Amino acid sequence: MFTDKANAIFKEAIDIYHVINTVDQPFVNKYDKNEDVLGHLLYRKCWIDTVQWHYEDIIRDPQIDPVAALTLKRKIDASNQDRTDMVEYIDSYFLEKYKDVTVKEGATINTESPAWGVDRLSILALKVYHMQEEATREDASDAHRAACQTKLDVLLEQRVDLSTAIDNLLDDISKGYKYMKVYKQMKMYNDDELNPVLRNIKK
Template sequence: MTNLGEQVSHLHDKTLMAAGGPPVAAPADRPGQQGHAHLLHHWIATNHFFNSSLWAEEDLARRTTVGADDIAQNKRAIDQFNQARNDATERIDEILLTELGLVDATSAHTDAPVSKVPAGARLNSETAGSIIDRMSIMALKIHAMRAQTLRTDVDDAHRSSSQVKLEKLLQQRGDLGRCLDELIADTQAGKAYFKVYRQFKMYNDPRFNPALVAEQQAKAQG
């Protein structure tokens, strides 16, 4: 997994430059049924697709010339894309933890994965998957800011300030990529480890969201 940060940045940029943006990812099997490299690439691309979809919906939700129904549809789409983005992040961590030998492969996708962490390794609070997720968002910011530097309907000051911001964003993404590579290297050396952190997004689940529970109870009583 040498230079994973550079590989992730390249994948993010390549898909954003493609016509239509990141492609819709097809379903994939769990680790062990296909090669880890193939699955890792798939779930990184899937995470990026849903981050891109989320970004587009967030823009639409800020419209001021449409009705409340349109904004409500945007909000529901945002919730769905955010859930899918988090699910993909968890899949990335499952695959990496399995490949790094930090969890038992058969339990990696459960809520209680069996740890194989070496004694003395430090726990890293941020997972590799969450760093990759942040790099995806950073790629979207870079893509959007680069577009600002190329606009012809604005003055030089706008393009110049956008270029300064673009360079800072590129630097920040480079920092994240190096942090990812250092975390992977430390885990391979037995110095560090990370876990899959389940998000348990309750607002999308009618069993846990109190507003949805109240709606169901009202329907049952009516």
């Protein structure tokens, strides 16, 4: 199943990130895009999410220097753009894969594209990793570890459910019972012409 591969790659990316465990470490994709384009996309997607997860931790430090916080905010904005780009690349992969499928009469469209489901699956992998850390943290209280274990159990159940839903969606698309559309980015805040603040700076 597709999500077996995705979940394994997400775990690999998260584990490798945490060997050095710094947002400044260099990125090396473990998957050659010419040999495994899907693996290449999934690994890159999860790495972006993992770095951004830690950006979000850092920026919440109440003692952070305001100048450093602004610099970090710019990095988070850029990361969000990269994240959205990767979702579109993954959806483009699926569009190409299923381009010759004959859509059956009465076929329906899903509320989200397959890659946005993958986006949630990648974030869920990060939640599982970090909740597992908390559930086994030796310097935490028994009550803390127990509460986090309960949350971890829910996250693991959620991952099974989300994985099943994504696999079912892709199966339905492959058989023509569902079809997909990709609406390219309509973000306005990064566009010099659509964001009035940026537009006024240009004048």
